[in-house]
Amino acid sequence: LSDLLLVARLDAGEADLATKPFDLVSVLSEEAERFGVRAAAKEIRLEVCVPGELPVRGDPKRTGQILAVLLENAVRFAPPGGSIAVSGRLQDRWVEASVTDTGPGISPEPLPRLFDRFYRTETSRTRGKGGGTGLGLAIARELARAQHGDLVAENARDGGAIFRLRLPRVYVDDELYVATVGPAEAYLIRQAQKLGFETRRARAMPDAMPPRRR
Numbered sequence: 001l002s003d004l005l006l007v008a009r010l011d012a013g014e015a016d017l018a019t020k021p022f023d024l025v026s027v028l029s030e031e032a033e034r035f036g037v038r039a040a041a042k043e044i045r046l047e048v049c050v051p052g053e054l055p056v057r058g059d060p061k062r063t064g065q066i067l068a069v070l071l072e073n074a075v076r077f078a079p080p081g082g083s084i085a086v087s088g089r090l091q092d093r094w095v096e097a098s099v100t101d102t103g104p105g106i107s108p109e110p111l112p113r114l115f116d117r118f119y120r121t122e123t124s125r126t127r128g129k130g131g132g133t134g135l136g137l138a139i140a141r142e143l144a145r146a147q148h149g150d151l152v153a154e155n156a157r158d159g160g161a162i163f164r165l166r167l168p169r170v171y172v173d174d175e176l177y178v179a180t181v182g183p184a185e186a187y188l189i190r191q192a193q194k195l196g197f198e199t200r201r202a203r204a205m206p207d208a209m210p211p212r213r214r
Contacts, residue, residue: 077103
């Protein structure tokens with residue numbers, strides 16, 4: 001029922017989504033630690049390889065929900081003695097987090113429809129052993145897109161599946177100063193936010209201009 005309610009809110013544009021800078025590393029680490037016990041119970045090795053910081057803009061709680069779906073699928077399909085790799089990297093305007101498992105991979109037929117709502121087949125990774133609603137991956141992708149990101153899946157070269165989550169990058173070392181906020185300045189601020197700049201209100205202009213974006 002909760003999944004159906006969330007779908008309805010996403011369709012209506014009424015989902016409770018925060019838009020703020022946060023460190024994706026902390027969310028990745030938290031979810032990996034949470035699923036580590038379940039992976040160990042199946043003798044699956046869960047590895048996390050991330051840099052010191054991955055600054056993104058979005059909703060940390062909903063992002064954790066996306067990663068939980070991906071890790072649950074990975075634990076479900078990775079065989080005993082297999083492995084799951086959780087990684088993250090900076091990529092131009094984006095930050096990418098990936099979850100890779102050594103399971104059977106994704107058959108060519110369901111791959112294009114993997115994120116469709118209610119899509120369930122015996123080979124589809126949208127379906128758990130108990131059936132489920134067929135909404136987990138669909139909701140995960142819609143939550144990613146609601147944060148101006150995306151979620152895609154592909155087969156790994158050496159077997160297994162890779163799910164890649166992309167979220168807008170925040171350039172924490174950059175600042176944009178605007179003396180007054182009229183229509184033109186408001187437009188400039190919106191464009192800067194789309195590019196990942198963090199904007200905030202200042203009482204006075206600084207004495208010197210900050211460095212350009214790296």
